[in-house]
Each structure stands twice: as C-alpha cells, then as structure tokens.
Amino acid sequence: MKTLHPFRRAISSTAAVFALSAGLPAAAFCGFYVAKADTDLFNESSKVVLVRDGDRTVITMANDYQGDPTEFAMVIPVPTIITKEQVHISKASILKHIDAYTAPRLVEYFDDNPCEPRVMYDRIKSTGRRVEMAAPNVRREAGALGVTIEESFSVGEYDILILSAKESGGLQTWLSENGYKVPDGADKILSSYIKQGMKFFVAKVNLKEKAKIGGEMLRPIAVAFESPKFMLPIRLGTVNSKGKQDLFVYTLTKKGRVETTNYRTQKIPSGKEIPVFVKNEFGDFYKSMWEETTKRENGTGVFMEYAWDMGWCDPCAADPLSQAELRELGVFWLDGDRELTPTQRKLMPPRPPRAQNVYVTRLHVRYDAKSFPEDL
Numbered sequence: 001m002k003t004l005h006p007f008r009r010a011i012s013s014t015a016a017v018f019a020l021s022a023g024l025p026a027a028a029f030c031g032f033y034v035a036k037a038d039t040d041l042f043n044e045s046s047k048v049v050l051v052r053d054g055d056r057t058v059i060t061m062a063n064d065y066q067g068d069p070t071e072f073a074m075v076i077p078v079p080t081i082i083t084k085e086q087v088h089i090s091k092a093s094i095l096k097h098i099d100a101y102t103a104p105r106l107v108e109y110f111d112d113n114p115c116e117p118r119v120m121y122d123r124i125k126s127t128g129r130r131v132e133m134a135a136p137n138v139r140r141e142a143g144a145l146g147v148t149i150e151e152s153f154s155v156g157e158y159d160i161l162i163l164s165a166k167e168s169g170g171l172q173t174w175l176s177e178n179g180y181k182v183p184d185g186a187d188k189i190l191s192s193y194i195k196q197g198m199k200f201f202v203a204k205v206n207l208k209e210k211a212k213i214g215g216e217m218l219r220p221i222a223v224a225f226e227s228p229k230f231m232l233p234i235r236l237g238t239v240n241s242k243g244k245q246d247l248f249v250y251t252l253t254k255k256g257r258v259e260t261t262n263y264r265t266q267k268i269p270s271g272k273e274i275p276v277f278v279k280n281e282f283g284d285f286y287k288s289m290w291e292e293t294t295k296r297e298n299g300t301g302v303f304m305e306y307a308w309d310m311g312w313c314d315p316c317a318a319d320p321l322s323q324a325e326l327r328e329l330g331v332f333w334l335d336g337d338r339e340l341t342p343t344q345r346k347l348m349p350p351r352p353p354r355a356q357n358v359y360v361t362r363l364h365v366r367y368d369a370k371s372f373p374e375d376l
Contacts, residue, residue: 058330145170257307266301306362
C-alpha cells in the first residue's frame with residue numbers, strides 16, 4: 001500500500017446510508033477461521049480499520065460468522081511477535097460509526113430562486129493469564145513439530161497465542177492435534193508467510209469469559225505493532241470462503257489517501273446527475289452501479305469509496321469521529337486537547353468543526369484467490 005497526497009473525494013448521499021451498508025454482501029478477513037472438530041465455520045463479513053504512521057500500525061478487526069461452534073479461533077499472519085500490551089478489545093460502535101461516516105450517500109440540491117419552479121438535482125459525489133493451550137506439554141509438542149509458542153495471554157474474551165513455525169506442515173499438524181480443523185488449501189499460503197518470516201496470531205474465544213460479558217457478537221480486536229511492511233494479509237481469508245468476498249478497509253493516516261501498489265485503485269463514478277426517484281432506492285442503485293463497475297474492471301480493482309480529511313465533510317452521512325473514538329482506533333498523533341464535558345457543551349456556544357489531522361480512506365475489495373492472488 002502507499003499513501004498519496006490528499007484530495008477531496010467522497011461518494012456522497014444523505015439518504016439510505018445504513019440501508020446501503022446492510023445491503024452490500026460482505027465476507028472477508030485477514031485470516032481464516034478454524035473450528036473445534038468438524039464444525040463448519042465460514043467467514044461471512046469483515047471490516048478492518050488500519051491506522052498507519054511511519055512504521056507503526058494499528059489494525060482493528062470486526063467480523064461476523066455463521067454456525068454455532070462451542071469454540072472457534074482465527075489465525076492471522078503478523079510481521080512481528082505480539083505481546084499482551086499490544087492487544088486490546090475495541091468497541092463495535094466505533095467501527096459502525098466510521099462505516100456510516102464514510103458510506104456512499106446521496107446529495108440533493110435545491111434551486112431557491114422564488115421566481116422559477118423549484119428544480120431538484122440528485123448527484124452522486126465521490127467524495128493476563130496463561131491459556132490452557134499453552135501448557136508446558138503443549139509447548140514441547142509444538143517444538144517437536146517446528147512450532148514455537150512465542151507468547152501466550154488472554155485479553156477480554158480472547159485467549160491468544162503468537163506462533164512461529166519452521167514449515168507449514170508442522171504448523172498444520174500442531175493445529176490439528178490441538179483440535180482445530182485447518183481449511184483445505186491453507187498449506188501453500190501458510191508456507192509463503194513462513195518464508196517471509198511472519199508470525200501467526202491465533203485468537204481463540206473463551207466462552208466462559210464471553211458469557212460474563214454477554215452479547216451475541218464478538219467484540220473487535222485491535223493489534224498494534226511496528227514494522228516497515230505496510231500490507232494487509234487477505235489470502236488466508238479465501239481458503240474457507242464460499243465464492244467471492246467483500247472486504248471494507250478504513251485507513252487513517254496523518255495526511256493523504258491510501259492506495260494499493262500491487263492492484264489498481266479504481267474511482268467510483270462521481271458528479272453524475274441521476275433521476276429523482278433513485279432517492280428512495282439509492283442502496284439498490286449504488287449496489288448495482290458498483291457491481292457493474294467491477295465487471296468492467298474484470299473484478300481485479302480495489303475501489304476507493306471515500307477519501308477526505310476527518311475534520312469535516314460536505315455533506316456528512318454521520319458526524320466525524322471524536323478524538324476519543326480516533327484514539328480508541330489507535331490514532332496516536334492527536335494533540336492533547338481534551339474534549340468538552342456534557343455540562344461544558346451546554347454552557348459554551350457551539351464551536352466550528354476543527355480539523356483532526358486525520359485523513360480517512362475507505363477501500364472496497366471483492367476478491368477470491370483467483371482474482372487477488374497477492375495480499376494488499
């Protein structure tokens with residue numbers, strides 16, 4: 001991936017923002033799911049927030065899954081060993097917020113000239129305990145297979161292992177012997193990551209801890225690390241998928257939009273007048289337009305659906321993220337000004353929107369192993 005100089009580009013609409021978000025099918029992830037025994041799991045949806053400045057990266061992953069396993073785990077390649085201090089549980093509401101803020105939107109313009117009939121224009125604008133898995137005997141068995149358990153810890157409802165391996169066969173054997181079904185076809189992809197010196201982040205759900213927290217959905221998990229590699233591993237997400245998958249990536253940088261260097265970044269059509277009736281069907285309209293655009297590009301493009309400074313937007317589908325929300329996602333370069341308390345907001349006059357020194361890019365990828373053989 002690369003960061004370019006800023007330009008103001010967004011897909012704008014004031015209507016059907018949430019309907020659109022729900023209407024587009026999504027199924028992708030940075031890693032693959034593995035389940036106890038033969039429970040069939042597949043990756044249904046994925047949203048990833050990627051914060052990058054210099055060599056520092058914070059990745060927050062939100063995902064959904066189908067099936068009702070007693071336990072499941074996800075395996076994600078990472079460029080370096082991750083410790084407990086580098087992992088935290090985030091809030092699903094923040095990912096929903098950034099999705100709404102960057103979502104395609106419809107804009108209506110009205111002619112206010114009282115001497116002429118009102119004319120409406122519709123436009124689209126692009127605008128810490130040790131986990132059971134890591135018991136000493138498990139570590140010895142791992143070592144015999146060329147697998148090293150580098151770290152073992154728990155965060156929230158997740159039991160986490162950081163693994164390194166000498167070869168993919170040993171890693172697959174270790175996972176299988178510990179009760180995890182590795183999807184067919186993972187061997188070649190795992191081997192390529194091992195040759196790159198990457199480690200493997202295995203996050204297993206602890207159902208007892210999950211029961212204490214409550215709720216049906218798993219909370220997003222965030223991982224921070226430093227590495228010169230600026231990439232998003234997506235290939236493992238294809239081994240247990242059913243057909244093509246949709247991945248939404250929201251990048252936050254100090255300045256400049258983010259594009260992929262190994263796949264062409266496409267721009268969604270913008271500045272087009274459309275019929276007024278589309279206002280009530282914008283979600284379906286945009287979905288059809290997006291699918292037709294991907295067909296013209298033979299399904300190999302990375303589509304930029306939004307790129308703009310976080311300070312404000314015109315128009316806004318949702319309010320910009322607050323400093324507290326941005327910090328929760330890992331935006332660590334913000335100034336130290338504290339936000340107003342509810343009482344202060346009542347007493348003080350409204351302040352004009354203030355630039356957050358954060359640039360947000362929304363990328364949309366529909367991919368499978370054939371059309372996207374490389375990571376982003």
